[in-house]
Amino acid sequence: EAGVAQSPRYKIIEKRQSVAFWCNPISGHATLYWYQQILGQGPKLLIQFQNNGVVDDSQLPKDRFSAERLKGVDSTLKIQPAKLEDSAVYLCASSLVSGNIQYFGAGTRLSVL
């Protein structure tokens, strides 16, 4: 069974630029999560989707971050414009349904210069 796929693996941008990350969850998984992991910290949830609906986006900085999961499968996370403090690893996870085990992708490491 294929795992959670993320791309790109690495991205370097300058502050005020835009960036987008892509996630393809495990086939059949209805719930998709985006986490932000700043160096030296544990991951923190940014947004959770159930199919194509948002369940929890309370920690998403909505003035600059947006995410969508239009067809209930793949998801994109966008930052516009990026700030220095957005430098982090962005992890995507999926679970069969909410409440089940979450499986993580390898992450996208973002460096904002």
Place this chain on the structure above:
Amino acid sequence: GEDVEQSLFLSVREGDSSVINCTYTDSSSTYLYWYKQEPGAGLQLLTYIFSNMDMKQDQRLTVLLNKKDKHLSLRIADTQTGDSAIYFCAESKYGATNKLIFGTGTLLAVQP
């Protein structure tokens, strides 16, 4: 409240047992997890325990849960150099949103 704490660093010799500790504050947590993160990689689920259990064993891994003290530990028997990684404990509550609340991670260094 939501807060999960771990010690930052643990060093052991190859072949010894490792014990990684974690404390949490939310007594309504339903599940508690241990994830492993190797350099440049995502999070790998190692094991998990339901809040109504006291212990779970899976090969070299033993999880102990003390609900009264809100303390979780992960014991790795016969630690190998391949076990060197950052270990995260996490808690969640069953419900519409079961977001994971992670600790800061414990770096395990295994000396040959």
